[in-house]
Amino acid sequence: MEHNINIKVTDREGVMHQLIAPTDMAMNLMEVFKAYELPVEGTCGGMAMCASCQCYIESDHQLNEMQDEEEAMLSEAFYVKSNSRLGCQIPITSNLNELEVTLAPEY
Numbered sequence: 001m002e003h004n005i006n007i008k009v010t011d012r013e014g015v016m017h018q019l020i021a022p023t024d025m026a027m028n029l030m031e032v033f034k035a036y037e038l039p040v041e042g043t044c045g046g047m048a049m050c051a052s053c054q055c056y057i058e059s060d061h062q063l064n065e066m067q068d069e070e071e072a073m074l075s076e077a078f079y080v081k082s083n084s085r086l087g088c089q090i091p092i093t094s095n096l097n098e099l100e101v102t103l104a105p106e107y
Contacts, residue, residue, distance in 0.1 A: 003022055003023050003024040004020050004021065004022055004023065005020070005021050005023055005092065005093075005094060005096055005097040005098075005099070006018060006019070006020060006021075006097060006098055007019045007020075007021050007029075007032065007096065007098075007099045007100075007101070008098070008099070008100045008101070009033065009036075009038060009055075009100075009101050009102070009103065010058075010100075010101070010102040010103065011038055011039065011103050012039060012103050012105060012106060017036065017038065019032060019036050021092045021096075022092065023092055023093055023094050025092075026091070027091075027092045028046060028087060028088050028089065028090055028091050028092060029053070029055070029087035029088070029090040029092065029101070030042045030046055030053035030086070030087035030088040030090075031046070031088075032087075032092060033053065033055075033087055033103075038103065039103070039106070040052060040053045040087065040103065041053070042088065044088075046088035047069075047088070048067070048069040048070045048073050048086055048088060048089055049069075049073060050073070051073050051074065051076070051077035051078075051086060052106075053086055053087035053088050054074070054077055054079070054080070054084055054085070054086055054087070054103075054104035055084070055085060055086075055087050055101040055102060055103050055104055056081055056083045056084055056085075056101060056102045056104060057083045057084075057085055057099075057100075057101055058083070058100040058101060058102055059098065059099055059100035059101075061095065061096055061098075061099050062095065063085065063090060063096075064089075064090065064091065066085070066089070067089065069089075070085070070086050070089045073086060074086065077104075078105075078107040079104045079105045079107065080104075084104065087101075
């Protein structure tokens with residue numbers, strides 16, 4: 001059984017990165033960004049309290065529903081769009097294979 005998925009991430013300079021992410025390690029999207037040394041702070045450690053891992057979901061994947069904490073944080077963040085999500089709130093699962101995201105601008 002395959003435990004890795006492919007994710008395409010466009011960084012803040014417009015460079016696209018092809019990432020391979022494990023589905024069997026209970027990681028979230030922010031942790032994958034950090035593992036590949038993409039410029040994502042993750043200041044709050046994945047608690048949906050800082051928005052430094054905000055990204056835009058570019059593909060048509062069905063994601064887990066946004067919880068109140070994530071929605072509240074995005075309501076206070078900069079550069080929020082209708083497809084904004086916090087990477088720390090998106091668990092890596094096999095349904096996310098070929099997910100395409102863009103990192104939100106830094107503030």
